[in-house]
Amino acid sequence: MKCSRLIVIVVLLAGGCVTESPKDILNDYEEVDATTVLDAPTSKPGTFSPQTRAIVARGEYLVEILACGSCHTDGALAGDPDFDRTLAGSKTGIAFTNPLGEERPGVIYPPNITPDKKTGIGDWTDTQIANAIRAGIGRHGSRRLVSMPWRGYAKISEDDVTAIVGYLRTIDSVRHQVPDEVQPGRIASYPFVYYGVYRSKP
Ligand code: HEC
Incomplete structure (x- = not known):
């Protein structure tokens, strides 16, 4: 009988330090509880028509239940969200x-998705x-949003x-620049978590 191990890991490397191999995933890493669903920030539909207000309210509801803030908010991936910066990007990657x-994984920092033109998506269509x-x-037209769970969102109408x-x-626009992506093998200066499901090869 074949036996395969399935490991789900969500850990935080404090300060982005990387330990020397061989690693002991039980001793070297600390498990963290990511924040799952954060309140979506209140929208400001202003003088919009009731119909537009209803659409925006639905968007707020969807962003909340699809847990966009659990990645796109500073601290949320490590269970300590910064509520003043909801959806303004994460310095935990x-x-x-x-x-x-x-030994040194590639790390991506969930970007700022508020309307700030410089650090957010204000200039996106x-x-x-x-x-x-x-x-x-992504903005360059290539399918490279590796850690963004778009596969789970593909059927959104x-x-x-x-x-x-x-x-x-x-x-609200929040000016908040997240760190640049770190290529595999390079040292990450900011903390990061591992997300994923791994299994032993047959
Ligand atoms: C599991 C974490 C996670 C969740 C949940 C998540 N995202 Fe993302 N998202 C990311 C990461 C990481 C990137 C950057 C990926 C890259 O550049 O390769 C990203 C990129 C994006 C981008 C592109 C912005 C840019 O500057 O590149 C948008 C827009 C976006 N996400 C919106 C959303 C919305 C809306 C939701 C909820 C419906 C959501 N995300 C949920 C992790 C997440």
Whole structure:
């Protein structure tokens, strides 16, 4: 009988330090409880028509239940969200290479998705935002949103994605720059977590 091990790991490397191999995942890492669902920031639909307000309210509801804030908010991945910066990006990153094989994984920091033009998505078109959410296509047109769970969002309807985009346009802009992506093998200066399901090879 074949026996395969399935390991789900969510750990935080304090201060981004990387220990020398061989690693002992039980001793070297600390398990953290990521914040799962954060209240979505209140939108400011202002003078919009009741119909538009209803669309924005639906977008707010969707962003909350789809847990966008659990990654796109500082501290949330480590269970300590900064409520003044909800959706304004995370300085805790997500490793996108396998912790069991890579001593220094590649790390991506969930970006600021508030309307700030410099550090957020204020200059993105509606289509670009919708493509990032449902198809994992980044601003350069390539499918490289490795740690963004777009596969789980691929079936969001046109109306719902329009509502999400509409809502994201109405929240406060927060200027907050997240760290650059770290390539595998390089040292990450900011902390990160591992997300993923790993199993032993047959
Ligand atoms: C599991 C963590 C996670 C969740 C949950 C998540 N995202 Fe992301 N998202 C990311 C990461 C990481 C990136 C950057 C990926 C990259 O550049 O390769 C990203 C990128 C994006 C981008 C592109 C922005 C940019 O500057 O590159 C948008 C827009 C976005 N996410 C919106 C959302 C929305 C809306 C939701 C909820 C429906 C959501 N995300 C949920 C992790 C997440």
